[in-house]
Amino acid sequence: MTSHCATAPTPSRSASFLLVRHAEVTDEDPDDPGLSAAGLARAAALARHLQHTALAGIEVTEFQRTQQTAAPTAVQQKRRPVRYFSRGDAMETTQRWQQHYRHGQVLVIGDGETLNALAAALCRCAVSPRDTSEYDHVMIVTPAASGPGQVVDKRLPPS
Secondary structure, eight states, X not given: OEEEOTTOOOOOSSOEEEEEEOOOBOSSOSSSOOBOHHHHHXXXXXXXXXXXXXXXXXXXXXXXXHHHHHHHHHHHHTOOOEEOOTTSOHHHHHHHHXXXXXXXXXXXXXXXXXXXXXXXXXXXSOOOOOOTTOOSEXXXXXXXXXXXXXXXXXXXXXX
16 A cells, blocks of 8 residues: 655655564563564564665664564674664654665664654655554655655565
């Protein structure tokens, strides 16, 4: 499903952002759970899905669930993930990303409830709320040089 903002101009040739929810977690640590076996399999599947995509960067939160989701892709891409504060201001976070990443695709692993805010800040448009319990989607956000950008929601292949 593609969400175009009203009167959206053609997106610029700047970086695009692949926003993915962290994979399934265990219930061992309620404050900072790691990935379950299903989550580890999903993280490996994400790396396989992105194996032919040269990433400009990988952004993860301070939580181990996002770091573990990104780990197989980071190893494969030979990239060290950069941490962003998940409870920080979405507009400030995305402005920093856009200043740092000028070209290519950036993988952003986050928590379900924050991804919509990050997508809206990146595209400068309203983003349709998505079910935060889904683990198999990627929002591809392409900011525009001026005005609203574009958000495409795609289902990832099964793990």
